[in-house]
Amino acid sequence: MLNLSHRQKRALALSLVMAATLYLVFILLTGYEAIFAAVSRLGWSGWLLLLSCSLSNYLLRFVRWQFYLQTLEYRLPVSLSFFYYMSGFALTTTPGKAGETIRSVYLNSHGVSYADSLAMFFTERFLDVVVVTLLAALSVLSINEYGRFILTAASVLLLFLPLLRSRYLVTWLRHLAMHIRYARLQQLLIQLSKLLDSARTLLQWRRLYGGLGIGLLAWAVQGLAFYYLLNSLQTELPLYLAMAIYAISLLAGALSFVPGGIGTTEAVMALLLLNNGCDTVTAVAVPLISRLSTLWFAVALGLLASLYLGARKQADRSAEPEIPQRQGSDTQEG
Secondary structure, eight states: OTTSOHHHHHHHHHHHHHHHHHHHHHHHHHOHHHHHHHHHHHHHHHHHHHHHHHHHHHHHHHHHHHHHHHHTTOOOOHHHHHHHHHHGGGGTTSGGGGGGGHHHHHHHTTTOOHHHHHHHHHHHHHHHHHHHHHHHGGGGGTOHHHHHHHHHHHHHHHHHHHHHHOHHHHHHHHHHHHTOOOHHHHHHHHHHHHHHHHHHHHTSHHHHHHHHHHHHHHHHHHHHHHHHHHHHTTOOOOHHHHHHHHHHHHHHHHHHTOGGGTTHHHHHHHHHHHHTTOOHHHHHHHHHHHHHHTHHHHHHHHHHHHHHHHHHHHHHHHHSOOOOOOOOOOOOOO
């Protein structure tokens, strides 16, 4: 946490306290003995599989991130780029995951402009929302009250893609900025136009399909892990329904703008499981296990990456040669 600001550390600490409190309330209301029994049924091998799926998700998304860096003609050592990417997860519990833009600070020291790195972040987040919404649209096969709405949302997002790729939007924002008197709003529109202009490069059709494909694979792996978790706790739901419940819960958490979706994601996941025949103990245990093996596993890896980068920076400073001090003359001219 050496590279985190005081505000970022406070936000992280607050999210940890909030999560611990909510999880404790869930456990106490349901019965801690029943919850611990459900957790123990998963076993070490089960936990290892869940964490492996989460790690696969992060690695696939990093491959896409590295591809975006190379597309924008930036060259960084892969290992260093990986630690920069993972460090963002330390702040994934911020609203809209905006704290993950700390990667931009690291990348800027290598000559990567903020406009380009923020465009990468925007493109990655947008494509993830599209992919998760598409997975949530699988609910149309079973959950009628949500399925049609989510399917409509997915269609709107897909139709929005050509607009993001269009130079017209960038030109229109710049033209709008010229006719606004408020300096702050004008600057915001100018920066937004620069971001979208950089994002257009990443949203060309071939790169767009590649980004969507990697994102779909990454989040499908996470959905399969959720399906495995349900089966391990003797809850038999169709694969498409398990993936839809997981995706809907993530979207609910994101739309709530609660840091990391803490509480909202778990509550929606539990409610959907209860509505599809799960018992109360399983409906509480599954969200807790799922979030520990995804959200909090990512935060832990992000903190480790931040600590490594902080130690590396300190070591580099220590290795710098000292500049000799200019000594004053001890003799006087006579």
